[in-house]
Amino acid sequence: MLEWLVDPFSDPLLRRAALEVVLLGVTGGLLGCWIVYYELAFGAESLAHALFPGLVAAALLGVPILLGGAAGIVVAALAVAVAARAPSIGRDTAVAVVVTTLLGAGVLLALSQAAPPGLGELLFGDVLGVSDGDLLLAGALALVVVAALRVLHGRLLAVGFDRSTARSIGASPVLVDAALLVLLALAILVAVQGLGNLLVVAVLVGPAATARLLAHRMPAMMAWSVGAAMLAGIGGLLVSYHAGTAAGASIALVTVGLWALASAARRALPSVVA
Amino acid sequence: MTAGSTLSLMQATAPSAPAAAVRVSGLRGGYGGAPAIEGVDLALPEGARVGLLGPNGGGKTTLLRALLGELPDVGGELTVEGRLGVVPQTERSRLDFPVSALDVALMGTLSRLPWWRRPSRADRRAALAALERVGLRAEARRTFGELSGGQRQRVLVARALVQDARVLLLDEPFSGLDDPSTRLLESLFGDLAAEGRTLLISTHEIDQARGWDLVLCLNRAQIAFGPPDAVLTRDVLERTYGANVVELPGGGRGVMPPHHCG
Numbered sequence: 418m419l420e421w422l423v424d425p426f427s428d429p430l431l432r433r434a435a436l437e438v439v440l441l442g443v444t445g446g447l448l449g450c451w452i453v454y455y456e457l458a459f460g461a462e463s464l465a466h467a468l469f470p471g472l473v474a475a476a477l478l479g480v481p482i483l484l485g486g487a488a489g490i491v492v493a494a495l496a497v498a499v500a501a502r503a504p505s506i507g508r509d510t511a512v513a514v515v516v517t518t519l520l521g522a523g524v525l526l527a528l529s530q531a532a533p534p535g536l537g538e539l540l541f542g543d544v545l546g547v548s549d550g551d552l553l554l555a556g557a558l559a560l561v562v563v564a565a566l567r568v569l570h571g572r573l574l575a576v577g578f579d580r581s582t583a584r585s586i587g588a589s590p591v592l593v594d595a596a597l598l599v600l601l602a603l604a605i606l607v608a609v610q611g612l613g614n615l616l617v618v619a620v621l622v623g624p625a626a627t628a629r630l631l632a633h634r635m636p637a638m639m640a641w642s643v644g645a646a647m648l649a650g651i652g653g654l655l656v657s658y659h660a661g662t663a664a665g666a667s668i669a670l671v672t673v674g675l676w677a678l679a680s681a682a683r684r685a686l687p688s689v690v691a
Numbered sequence: 692m693t694a695g696s697t698l699s700l701m702q703a704t705a706p707s708a709p710a711a712a713v714r715v716s717g718l719r720g721g722y723g724g725a726p727a728i729e730g731v732d733l734a735l736p737e738g739a740r741v742g743l744l745g746p747n748g749g750g751k752t753t754l755l756r757a758l759l760g761e762l763p764d765v766g767g768e769l770t771v772e773g774r775l776g777v778v779p780q781t782e783r784s785r786l787d788f789p790v791s792a793l794d795v796a797l798m799g800t801l802s803r804l805p806w807w808r809r810p811s812r813a814d815r816r817a818a819l820a821a822l823e824r825v826g827l828r829a830e831a832r833r834t835f836g837e838l839s840g841g842q843r844q845r846v847l848v849a850r851a852l853v854q855d856a857r858v859l860l861l862d863e864p865f866s867g868l869d870d871p872s873t874r875l876l877e878s879l880f881g882d883l884a885a886e887g888r889t890l891l892i893s894t895h896e897i898d899q900a901r902g903w904d905l906v907l908c909l910n911r912a913q914i915a916f917g918p919p920d921a922v923l924t925r926d927v928l929e930r931t932y933g934a935n936v937v938e939l940p941g942g943g944r945g946v947m948p949p950h951h952c953g
Contacts, residue, residue, distance in 0.1 A: 454788065568807055575798045578835075579784040585759050585777040586854060587802030633834050635789045 425658040430545050437547045437611045438650025438668065440555035441620055444562045444604050446643035449625030450635065451566070451597055454577045459509070460598075462618045463516045465605050467493030469523035469614050472539045477531060482539075483554075486606045493519055542613025542665035544654075551610050558607045565600055569593065574635060616665045620646055623672035630679040645675050709736040710772065712858050712889040713758065718767035720757040727753040730912045731767070735858070735891065735905070740884045742900030742919070743893040745909035746932050751893045754909060755860045758891075774802075776856025780863055781843035786836030792846045793831040796821050799853025814853075821849040825879055841872025845879065859883070861892045865899065877902075897923060 425431050452461055471489020475482050493515065500511035527536040538546070547555075566573070572588040580590050601621075608617045628641035653668030660667070711734040719729035728750035735741050745751050756762045759775060776799075796818040800810045810818075822831050825845040830838060835846060844864050851859050865873050877899075880890055884904075892903070900906050906922045908914040908931040915922045915931075 454785075567809075571798065571801050571804075571809065572806075574790060574794065575801055577785070578788050578790060578795065578798070579779060581783050582777045582779045584761060585775070586798055586850070588798075629789075633789055634791060634794070638789055 421659065422655065425655060431654060431658065433547055433552065434544045434654055434664065435651055436552055437544055437555055438654065439647050440552070440559045441608050441611060442624070442646030442650050443559040443643055444555070445608065445620035446624045446628075446646035447566055447639055448562055448600060448604055449621050449623075449646075450628065450639050450642050451573055451577070452601065452621055453625040453629055455594075455597060457597070457601065458618070458622045459512070461601055461605065461621050463497075463512050464490060464493065464602060465609060465614055465617045467496075467516045467519040468605070468609070469520050469539065470526060471523075472609070472614065473523045473526040473532070473536060476533060476536060476539065477526065482610065483606065486609060489519075490602050490606065538613065539609075540614050541663060542609070542611055542616055544611045544664045544668070547611055554607050555611070558603060562600060562604065565596070569596055570635075573597065611665075612668070613665045616669045619669035619672045620650070623669075623676055624649065627672075627676040627679045630676075630683045645672070645679075649675055709738060711735060711770075712737045712739075712772045713891070714768075714770040715758075716768045718754075718757060718765070718769060720753055720762045720765040720767075722762075723764050726764075726766075728757070728909065728911060728913075731909075732913065733907060733916045735889050737772075737857070737889055738884050738887045739905055740880055740890045740892065740903040741905040741907060742903050743891055743907050743909065744895075744897065744900060744931060745893075745914075749910040749931070751909055752862070755862065755891070755893070758858075758860060771858060773857030774855055775858050775860060776851030776854045778844070778847045778851050778859055778861040778864060780866065781840060781847060782867075784835070784843075784847075788836065790835050791832050792822060792827060792835055792838065792842075792849075793818055795835050795846050796831075796849045796853050799850040802854060818849070818853050821852040822846070824852060825849045826875065839872065841868045841876060844868070844872075844876060848876075848879065848883075856888070858889045858891070861890060863893050863895070865894060865896060897928065 426435060452458060468486045468489030471485040471487070471492065472482055473485075474489075475485020478485075496515045496519070497512050500506070500515050501508045503511065506514075526532065527539070572583075572593050575586060575588040576583040576590045576593045583590050583593075604621065605617055608620060612620060624642045624644075624646035625638070627645045628638045631641050632638035649672040650668055652671040654664060656662060656671060657664040657667040713733075713735040715734075716732050718731040719726045721727040731754065743751050743754070753762065755777070757765050757769065758771065759777065793815070797810050797814065799818065799821070800814045804810065804814075819828065819831060822828050825848050827838075827842060827845055827849065830842060835843060838846065848859070848861075848864075864876060868876065880892070884890055891907075892900075894900060901919045901923060903919065905917065906919045907916045908922060908927055910931045915927045
């Protein structure tokens with residue numbers, strides 16, 4: 418049993434992957450708690466998918482992926498803003514139309530003759546192939562997110578609690594929303610390298626959804642959420658190593674498994690769990 | 692007065708008591724189109740409980756937003772002494788939110804702290820003292836959403852006390868409360884007024900407002916303002932509520948708010 422758990426990590430590739438998922442787990446677990454309560458899960462998923470053509474274009478042009486993703490997010494945000502102005506569509510519909518259009522355009526580009534091999538990694542991630550640069554970036558992101566959420570904590574709490582009177586007690590909903598969205602865009606941009614375009618949402622929403630079932634206070638929820646994200650990351654890597662499955666997809670599956678477990682525990686033991 | 696705004700917020704020193712905590716003259720305000728309220732002239736003294744009566748859509752919320760400086764289109768003069776605190780209806784807040792009563796009271800420190808500072812131990816003590824003040828010291832660690840409606844309302848009053856609000860704006864604080872909770876809240880309001888705080892309380896309960904110091908009747912314009920005995924006449928109430936005033940069996944008068952009809 419112990420060998421089952423430890424042996425895989427004698428491989429340096431897997432050790433680097435473990436460090437990456439732990440760092441992304443800190444970011445995703447913490448940020449996810451606010452994403453869940455600010456009802457931004459759909460927005461997070463949309464952002465992640467909509468930046469896909471940016472990633473592909475960057476790969477085709479040979480410029481850094483990060484740059485392409487950043488440009489992709491800006492284009493997506495502008496497209497959503499324009500589409501949302503179309504009368505009688507509604508914001509959710511506008512977002513969905515823009516996102517599927519952009520994702521489709523990205524896939525078209527990725528399947529073109531000129532596309533280099535390995536573009537599938539952009540969709541599903543390649544956590545086993547993370548570079549030193551990726552690890553540094555993930556570490557820097559975790560630091561930024563921890564610091565920003567610490568400073569913003571009181572205001573995020575006040576706006577999430579009651580948006581209508583937040584201004585009167587000194588918390589501007591517009592500024593708080595903007596700060597949270599910027600952090601979310603940064604996190605997606607960095608996490609998409611390791612976890613891929615389709616699976617990045619798993620680490621941003623899944624652990625927090627699990628933690629919400631188990632905790633009554635934001636600090637406790639954050640602890641549960643980071644723990645669940647790390648557990649899912651390491652557990653997913655182990656599953657992928659032993660079962661020979663794709664790493665990103667295994668992490669996503671374990672994330673959902675933990676949520677199902679917490680859900681069942683809450684049902685079975687309502688007095689003990691939360 | 693031109694259509695734009697000549698709003699003046701002054702922080703003057705208070706002359707001899709009872710000074711006006713809020714002074715409004717010729718106030719009109721709205722959201723860009725036709726004014727939602729106009730002709731509001733009043734002075735709310737320190738330590739007064741003031742009932743704010745009017746039909747739904749009559750401009751009660753608009754007046755509160757004008758006092759807060761949150762109304763996009765305001766004309767007239769408006770002076771507020773000291774800090775304003777809002778006590779919203781508890782249904783506005785999210786009951787599934789992971790905060791304790793103490794967390795909510797601590798939100799009152801936000802406006803006093805610089806943006807990068809977190810509440811200190813002294814701030815926590817102040818928040819606990821405010822909860823004690825509203826009789827909820829023992830419930831400080833309980834989840835906000837698990838408290839009763841009356842307890843939640845008192846936690847929100849505690850939040851305004853942590854803000855050190857001299858003027859409290861209360862949005863229908865009694866709606867949905869049972870009798871014991873209503874009595875508790877009433878006596879808390881009496882105590883706060885005795886400390887010199889000014890309470891502007893919007894309500895549908897005319898007979899309750901009879902026990903307070905002043906009453907303002909609002910229906911898109913100021914209908915009447917003054918002591919309850921002088922203001923709460925059948926004529927004023929009919930002009931405030933239209934024909935919805937009914938005689939109650941006990942001899943008092945009640946109002947049928949539109950959302951209770953049919």
